[in-house]
Amino acid sequence: MSSPDSLASNPDWHDYAVLVVDDEAGMRSFLQRALANRGCTVHVAESAEAGARALAGDHVDAIVLDIALPGKAGIEWLKELRESGFSGDVILITAFADMETAIDALRAGASDFILKPFRVDQIVNSLQRCFERARLTRENYILRREVAGLSGEVEGMIGSSPAILQICALIKRVAPTPSTVLILGESGVGKEVAARALHQMSTRADRPFVPVNCAAISAELIESELFGHTRGAFTGASESRNGLFYYANGGTLFLDEIGELPLALQTKLLRVLEERRIRPIGSAKELPVDVRVIAATNRDVRAEVARGGFREDLFYRLEVLMLEIPPLRERIEDIAVLAAHFNRQLAARLGLPPLAITPEVAARLAAYAWPGNVRELRNLVERSLILGAFPASGEAPAGGEPLPLSLAEVEKRHMLAVLAQCNDNKTQAAQLLGVSRKTLERKCAEWEQ
Template identity: 65%
Template structure:
């Protein structure tokens, strides 16, 4: 059974699958061997991992090695009581569900348990269907929290066209064919291409055509996260792992479980985090920052870069072993200038999409205008074309004169070395932004780290 959530960008719906029991793990903590055996028999055919322990000490040792989504915890345990341990778990940042069970309880105990962070409170003896319903409710809440996180991320990125790859040119037909074939495999994919060519669109298309289509697609721009936070963003962290870590937090690998994690601008990952990523890809397990526990992960990685990763490897800025691990399938997204015949279709596509988003009437499209747009080289690729259509709708007309002026500048620049053209363009943007490197990097469509590296290179050479 599927839930369907409306998607604001297109008016279509996104299918959100119900949870899978097999995706969850349970730890039973009870001093009665018969109860442990009863719960293990009931849960092992359903859940991905079921372990049991007779007391808190044994349970803590299991939790140091394994990740559990749910604890079924008896209150009256030898040594430390289940209720006391529940309070400690919550103080230490454990975010999983906890079902408390007991043979003797009064109203005060139940209230104390729920205030302490218990997800449910069940009296012994109980029926199998009673405990299974309680567990199912916990799993469904966790599943919905995960899906809501993914949907919020998708809604935050509505500027990205998720309708699919637009264009009937031969290179786009070839690209769709390659993506369709690769989608059916579990292999990692590396998408290469200039900024603005639509690498994330290709990644989403690959996900939609894959067996993981009904699971989450979680994107991350590696250049947009500070170097000291990227590890926590990817793998999560436990409470107290670093200054400011006041609570435990799941990473994006957790939210992408069963689906696809898209790592855009993967070349911007610092070398230490490249090493951590490589280990996760090879072992299919991760360890949150500050934790001793390893968590199994089932995630397909699709990475993207607008830089030559082989050159980055040669320069010592990217690990060779990670490059080979990511580039199992390497796919190049063509620039817009190599598929100019697709421009009229793209113009109409963005016109239809943006008039809905902006609530504006469409502009008239003549053959002469489409021919003029098709003759422009679009150095910013599809992203620049989309921005041009959006700006035209806001202005109420197409500022084609501005395109002509920019085209003249490009023609004049052909006589210059590429490095000089790049330098002049960056310096002009820095000047336009009053020296604000973050804003200049945003307008240029690169990371601040990339911009600072370019400026440092010019400073070292005296250029």
Template identity: 60%
Template sequence: MSTTTASIPSPAGPLAGAERASESWPFWNILVVDDEQGMRNFLCKALAPRCHAVMEAGSAEQGEAVLRAHHIDLIILDISLPGKNGVAWLKELREHGFTGDVILITAFADLDTAIEALRAGASDFILKPFRMPQILTAVRHCWERSRLTRENYILRRSQSAEGIQRGGLVGSSGAMEQLWQAVRRAAAVHSTVLLQGESGTGKELVARALHALSARAQGPFVPVNCASMSPELIESELFGHAKGAFTGATRARDGLFHYAQGGTLFLDEVAELPLALQATLLRALEDLKIRPVGSERLVPVNVRIVAATNRQLAGEVAAGRFRKDLYYRLQVLELTLPPLREHKEDIPELAAHFTAQLAPALGADPLVLTETERSFLMRYDWPGNVRELRNLIERSLILGALNVSALYAQPPAARLTSAAGQPTDLHTLEKQHILSVLDSVQGDKTRAAQLLGISRRTLERRVAEWALP
């Protein structure tokens, strides 16, 4: 049993040069199981330059040892092996939850053998003697199928997740510049990162930036909202499960750790994880191995963890709701995202960014803010942070004018501040703002109502309450 790495040169002839460059499967680990040393050497030398690592074994028993020590994405398996044959071992692998691809090769086969192999869960079936392009084509098909499955799964999760914001972090204030410098430093290493900040401050955007700037940028970015998953199913979601692990588990399934292989797993709202699962997660982070639910097999993983929470984890630890050892394991690098009220100078830039981003998608005219409206945005405390500003811009683009009326419906905590920084009565501020808008349009109530995002009747009722003409 041995491991072949990409340092081994590819064979000469038709496999070199352009074809080698076009046939590559980064982050994939391949295991070749064949009792013929020459065949193993041939396959390993051809495959090694094209993938992350190629390992070899001369029997099913040796192959089992490799699987216990390494994560394997694809097995090229000879049917005729000493001891346990390839088809029998493949059946056992599937029963124990191995979900990677398996290409069976053999010099002695008939139709019945091929059917048995495919029923056992083989991805492809190749007869010896074969030419290397046949193997490369089969591997490429497995790689493409795996990649599409992974991308579709991640896409479905991303589309169903709430609060996902797209685009980069925006802002040139001192607070944002300091954050970006910290992100660049953290992206250069492989350590676990903990992001802390209020809801809506852009923790997922920072996590995506950490991934995009890291050496794992070509791997997948898998976001997980820990608060949105059922406590009963979250372990299966993260680590996968074996067939029959629980009622309804009619087949083995990979977890999100598997889909994040070679990339980044983003655990949003990590403070919501149940205590029992926190212990399992800690063990996975320390050992870099996971155990699917209902399986005895430990699966090695190559994943970077970025965790996020809107709670103060130190307080959660003190209250007994979060494990201290997991907190310290996640806190290798800790970044705190500032709330929008602490860098309000970025609001005009953010508003312009969201307008440019959303207006074409909505088919709306760009939003041009007046000085009065800018002043209002700068005085508002933004309890929902950048997400709340984005939602306001989107509503306003749809309505055709800045829709500040929605902000007046906020709870008391969503207060505004005066120029002196003191809280101002919300009704008084509403009156000041409406009068300011009326003044800016020389008393044109129709135009003022449009700018305010309310009906003219509502505006007239407000003016009548204040006994104004």
């Protein structure tokens, strides 16, 4: 266990809030000063009834609760809290206790039991354990969302095309800044991959990355999902709930398909981006948040602004830093590189031998339009591994219609795919293609003009 002095400077405390409930003004003031000096937010109340009102308006991670209170006793209120669904830690304190009282407290759901008079480090160490549990709860919540399919598998920015190399360079430059980023591109191009790369290369890399697909949540629920709500805020709100901004505090919130947000919620999001504060539904108070927002959409945002489907002020707030990922059909050089990457990765995961990506297979992959972009290519490789072969000649690679191409374009795509497979080694590529290196160099020079 860390010493009290080291806990006093623990930056993690800035992410948490405590409610102190005690009828003695001196004790409330003492605990408020001692805990606030360590960085956490502290709310105080003189009774269980006042504590309930405080909980209705503010989120807290832990409660320091006196047993002997005027009106409703501390253990009685603790039982009601647990029955109502409050899951935060509760530390009971008292000057009058026996073994029976301690057992009742633990049965009621107390996290700890501390006798008065106590030393500050006793409360500090107990709260440190509470905050550690709260941190793990946040992280487990995020992991459950990922397992449920709300975020895709993490892949690196794979490719050798000038477009991808330029995007990688921009990510390296943008990642360390705190600025909001807007990522544009068709479905399946890798917008979440870019968002994760921005997070991993930022100063927030050790904090949560929370992805949410705005298109997958109904308009009625999205505000509660993002900002949280208090108990009774609306029909069915039987208990208070934290939103995704809370779980992303200190880290990054990735708003995928932000173009699907209702206009009214776009207004509230703009206020959050400008003021760095959120207001849960039903709460009269705003809560400070430290969250970097990365947004993405497959829509033409400028066209949406022009027709009134997206707020102009929010667009300008988001477009300070903008990444645009081109579709796969516009970066042919990346197709063979991505196919080889997925071939190795998925074969290892599936426990199958990798497939041979021959020049003929590479040419067929390069000649396809890939309307589903990188996601579609990955699915094709996985399906081919399971079936034991890539689609035969004459078949559309992913079950759709291949892009009509001229013979010259097929030749160009085939040669570029083989070059990419050979890591731009022209001698090796020429041997595989059955042409001279001079012929290959001449072709490349023609395509660059």
